[in-house]
Amino acid sequence: MLDTRTDDGPGTPRAGGTAGAAAQATPVPPDVATLRVTAKTLLAEGVLALDLAAPGGGRLRDWTPGSHIDLTLPNGMTRQYSLCGDRWDPSTYRVGVLREQVGRGGSAYVHDELAVGDLVGVGGPRNNFPLVPAERYLFVAGGIGITPLLPMIGQAELLGADWRLLYGGRQRASMAFLDDLAAYGDRVEVRPQEEFGLLDLAGFLGEPDPDARVYCCGPAPLLAALEAATSGWPPHAVRTERFVAAGTGAPVRTTPFEVELARTGLTVTVEPGVSVLDAVATAGVEVLSSCRQGICGTCECGVLAGEPDHRDSLLDDAERAAGDTMYICVSRSCSDRLVLDL
Amino acid sequence: MTATLDPGSTLPTDDVDPFAHEVLEDPLPMQAALREAGPMVYLSRYEVYAFARYEQVHAALVDWQGFQSAAGVGLSNFRHEKPWRPPSLLLEADPPRHDAPRRVLTKVLSPRALRRLRDGWAADAEALVDEVLSSGTEFDAVPDLTSAFPLRVFPDAVGLPPQGRENLLPYGDHAFNAFGPANDLVAKGAPRVAELSGWVAEQCRRESLATEGFGADIWAASDRGDITPEMAPLVVRSLLTAGVDTTVHGLSAVLYAFATHPEQWQRLREQPSLARMAFDEAVRWESPVQTFFRTATTDVRVGEHVVPDGSKILMFLGAANRDPRRWADPDAFDLSRDPSGHVGFGMGIHQCAGQHVARLEVEAILTALARRVRSIELAGPTVRHHNNTLRAWKSIPVRVQLA
Ligand code: FES
Numbered sequence: 001m002l003d004t005r006t007d008d009g010p011g012t013p014r015a016g017g018t019a020g021a022a023a024q025a026t027p028v029p030p031d032v033a034t035l036r037v038t039a040k041t042l043l044a045e046g047v048l049a050l051d052l053a054a055p056g057g058g059r060l061r062d063w064t065p066g067s068h069i070d071l072t073l074p075n076g077m078t079r080q081y082s083l084c085g086d087r088w089d090p091s092t093y094r095v096g097v098l099r100e101q102v103g104r105g106g107s108a109y110v111h112d113e114l115a116v117g118d119l120v121g122v123g124g125p126r127n128n129f130p131l132v133p134a135e136r137y138l139f140v141a142g143g144i145g146i147t148p149l150l151p152m153i154g155q156a157e158l159l160g161a162d163w164r165l166l167y168g169g170r171q172r173a174s175m176a177f178l179d180d181l182a183a184y185g186d187r188v189e190v191r192p193q194e195e196f197g198l199l200d201l202a203g204f205l206g207e208p209d210p211d212a213r214v215y216c217c218g219p220a221p222l223l224a225a226l227e228a229a230t231s232g233w234p235p236h237a238v239r240t241e242r243f244v245a246a247g248t249g250a251p252v253r254t255t256p257f258e259v260e261l262a263r264t265g266l267t268v269t270v271e272p273g274v275s276v277l278d279a280v281a282t283a284g285v286e287v288l289s290s291c292r293q294g295i296c297g298t299c300e301c302g303v304l305a306g307e308p309d310h311r312d313s314l315l316d317d318a319e320r321a322a323g324d325t326m327y328i329c330v331s332r333s334c335s336d337r338l339v340l341d342l
Numbered sequence: 343m344t345a346t347l348d349p350g351s352t353l354p355t356d357d358v359d360p361f362a363h364e365v366l367e368d369p370l371p372m373q374a375a376l377r378e379a380g381p382m383v384y385l386s387r388y389e390v391y392a393f394a395r396y397e398q399v400h401a402a403l404v405d406w407q408g409f410q411s412a413a414g415v416g417l418s419n420f421r422h423e424k425p426w427r428p429p430s431l432l433l434e435a436d437p438p439r440h441d442a443p444r445r446v447l448t449k450v451l452s453p454r455a456l457r458r459l460r461d462g463w464a465a466d467a468e469a470l471v472d473e474v475l476s477s478g479t480e481f482d483a484v485p486d487l488t489s490a491f492p493l494r495v496f497p498d499a500v501g502l503p504p505q506g507r508e509n510l511l512p513y514g515d516h517a518f519n520a521f522g523p524a525n526d527l528v529a530k531g532a533p534r535v536a537e538l539s540g541w542v543a544e545q546c547r548r549e550s551l552a553t554e555g556f557g558a559d560i561w562a563a564s565d566r567g568d569i570t571p572e573m574a575p576l577v578v579r580s581l582l583t584a585g586v587d588t589t590v591h592g593l594s595a596v597l598y599a600f601a602t603h604p605e606q607w608q609r610l611r612e613q614p615s616l617a618r619m620a621f622d623e624a625v626r627w628e629s630p631v632q633t634f635f636r637t638a639t640t641d642v643r644v645g646e647h648v649v650p651d652g653s654k655i656l657m658f659l660g661a662a663n664r665d666p667r668r669w670a671d672p673d674a675f676d677l678s679r680d681p682s683g684h685v686g687f688g689m690g691i692h693q694c695a696g697q698h699v700a701r702l703e704v705e706a707i708l709t710a711l712a713r714r715v716r717s718i719e720l721a722g723p724t725v726r727h728h729n730n731t732l733r734a735w736k737s738i739p740v741r742v743q744l745a
Contacts, residue, residue, distance in 0.1 A: 059404060062691055064441045087437065088407050133442050133570050155438045213567065236567035281680070288618055289682040296693055298682075300453040314452070325454060 072121030142218020302341030416521030501555025522730025629660035
């Protein structure tokens with residue numbers, strides 16, 4: 001079951017500058033671990049958009065369509081949401097949040113409690129659902145699954161690719177972004193279930209097309225139906241996003257943890273608010289870093305024991321699960337103790 | 343021409359030629375002058391804007407929205423001029439076209455992917471160091487070590503056939519010259535461009551590449567649909583263009599630094615784990631890639647001035663890496679400094695994808711040398727190699743004492 005997401009508009013990137021931001025920006029990367037809610041907008045029945053920005057302004061980490069972030073809510077819950085804003089705006093992230101009827105409270109918290117001005121923890125962005133180059137795209141969205149697809153559509157437009165979208169939902173009133181999508185005319189088929197019944201996937205997809213890529217995001221039954229409908233397609237032509245069940249996101253410690261440096265023989269305590277990189281350096285063990293944002297890979301460390309809380313933008317899901325490596329400029333610990341190959 | 347927002351301030355202008363031979367021989371005085379002149383300087387000779395301070399260089403590197411790469415990262419503006427070769431999908435592309443090739447190459451060259459090379463490269467480095475030292479304790483570090491080692495391990499790692507590897511350095515040298523103006527250095531390479539480009543293109547084909555290696559990994563990504571089969575050879579080409587000369591000159595820089603800073607060599611010998619730190623400090627100190635250009639995507643405000651839409655901005659990475667506003671005692675090569683944050687590999691979405699490969703190569707050589715060599719010093723006059731983009735060496739004669 002997916003936990004959420006939404007968007008802004010067809011996120012059509014605009015070529016254009018951030019003017020003074022470039023030369024005025026401070027060389028020290030902004031602290032992207034904590035962002036502030038700057039807007040909360042109702043998009044459709046039960047769907048809202050959150051805008052997030054660094055408390056002091058400034059650039060956030062770059063992202064690509066299909067990326068998601070981990071959001072740690074003030075109540076301690078961690079949830080994943082697809083980014084659906086405009087990547088040409090470097091200072092704002094936008095996510096869409098569906099109020100889940102059967103969720104575990106994360107979406108209800110966002111809808112009912114989270115207010116403009118509140119601070120949230122952010123990990124990533126990471127992309128397990130990247131848009132690969134193709135001449136044609138067939139996008140299939142179910143409900144809030146439209147969110148990661150919106151920036152992809154913007155990108156397909158920018159690249160001049162041929163694309164179509166099949167967008168299903170329970171009822172029209174709960175389907176977000178219909179106004180934005182209307183601008184694309186008959187590239188978009190909006191098919192609320194109460195008017196049209198189940199999505200006609202076979203009719204939409206047609207015969208397998210070697211030049212096309214199929215992207216689908218939505219609830220599990222839709223993904224299953226899509227997989228069945230594309231059984232004749234080459235496997236890599238079909239890309240779906242399945243979010244990890246809500247609640248399995250890494251618990252984020254607010255308490256200190258110990259880092260043991262196996263080769264050096266030191267143990268350091270990492271306080272909340274201090275990076276592992278800095279804590280290790282304070283102990284006299286310098287580790288090379290560069291971006292300090294979890295995007296370049298310079299500060300990679302082997303993990304010999306313990307469970308890292310990955311906050312980088314580099315590792316994919318399998319690599320994260322392996323837990324044998326971490327980027328210590330941003331990543332932290334789930335366990336009381338981490339043993340690093342340092 | 344720049345518009346001035348504050349009528350009281352005029353944009354500093356300089357008619358220096360950053361690509362003149364005397365500047366390439368020693369760019370430091372020009373860099374210092376440009377840094378002092380202000381956050382932005384107009385270079386009248388080429389009608390471009392220049393950033394030489396760390397703050398502006400760093401900010402421009404990360405701001406791909408305001409400072410694009412697709413119009414070329416050299417002086418030539420692809421909006422009006424035809425590039426000498428099909429543009430790089432990585433270096434000379436912006437999002438969204440940049441995304442997929444970048445993602446693939448970053449994965450192929452990630453620290454995790456490189457782990458399988460570490461032991462082999464350490465052994466290769468030991469073997470090369472043994473070879474060199476067994477034939478004498480005086481040698482020229484450039485041909486014998488700093489170009490020999492990358493040329494030994496990197497083409498193998500890519501999966502190139504043994505024949506023709508001598509083309510790699512001339513091809514890379516020309517590619518980096520071509521980012522500058524059409525001066526004598528570009529003219530020098532021109533007669534061989536067709537032949538070398540042809541050879542490189544041939545190597546990028548799947549059939550030419552070994553079944554294992556970075557090249558095969560890139561083609562495998564196209565089998566998975568992560569890039570198109572048309573993109574794969576150009577991504578391989580990026581490896582061949584940017585993977586050799588840069589490492590050679592980075593390695594030369596670190597050896598020259600040690601030959602002229604004996605106390606730092608002692609530190610490395612006492613603590614060989616400093617090898618990586620030493621390499622990045624040398625990249626900061628010497629900046630093998632000295633300059634890259636961007637193009638303003640709109641009128642971009644910088645301080646009190648505006649860079650007009652479509653104009654070229656020359657970023658002096660080397661000057662930024664020695665900016666006293668950012669670095670204490672910037673001209674010192676000092677292993678106790680944390681060089682993190684230098685822009686010698688760039689920064690942001692175009693940051694060097696091969697940096698982890700270079701670090702691994704250099705770590706292997708320095709570790710092997712530190713074990714065998716007690717001291718290293720210059721044994722004669724060094725000779726620079728002039729290139730419009732690279733800070734490079736032709737010859738570094740050294741004398742070593744064995745441990
Ligand atoms: S310093 Fe770049 S990933 Fe940590």
